[in-house]
Amino acid sequence: MVDPQQLEIRRVAEADFPTEYGHFRIHGFEGRKGRSREEAVALVMGDATAPEPLLVRVHSQCLTGDVFHSLRCDCRAQLELALETIAAEGR
Numbered sequence: 001m002v003d004p005q006q007l008e009i010r011r012v013a014e015a016d017f018p019t020e021y022g023h024f025r026i027h028g029f030e031g032r033k034g035r036s037r038e039e040a041v042a043l044v045m046g047d048a049t050a051p052e053p054l055l056v057r058v059h060s061q062c063l064t065g066d067v068f069h070s071l072r073c074d075c076r077a078q079l080e081l082a083l084e085t086i087a088a089e090g091r
C-alpha cells in the first residue's frame with residue numbers, strides 16, 4: 001500500500017534544449033505528496049551517468065530576476081554563470 005504522504009517523483013517529459021551556452025537536454029519532473037503537486041525541470045549537458053563528479057546548480061525560479069532582469073537580486077546572473085561554467089566543463 002502506498003503511503004499518501006510519501007513523496008512521489010516521476011519524469012514526465014524530455015526534449016532537446018539548445019541554449020546560447022550549448023546543447024542541453026531538458027527533463028520535466030512532477031512531484032506529488034498527498035494532495036500537493038509541484039513541477040521541476042533539470043537541464044543536463046553531456047553524460048550525467050559517468051562516475052566522475054559533475055557540476056550541479058539548483059536554481060529556484062525568480063520571475064523578476066530571470067525573466068525581467070531585475071537588479072534587485074542576482075538570480076539571473078547566478079544562473080548565467082552556472083550555465084557558462086557547466087558548458088565550459090562540458091557536463
Ligand SMILES: [Zn+2]
Nearest residue numbers: 062065073075
Ligand atoms: Zn531573484
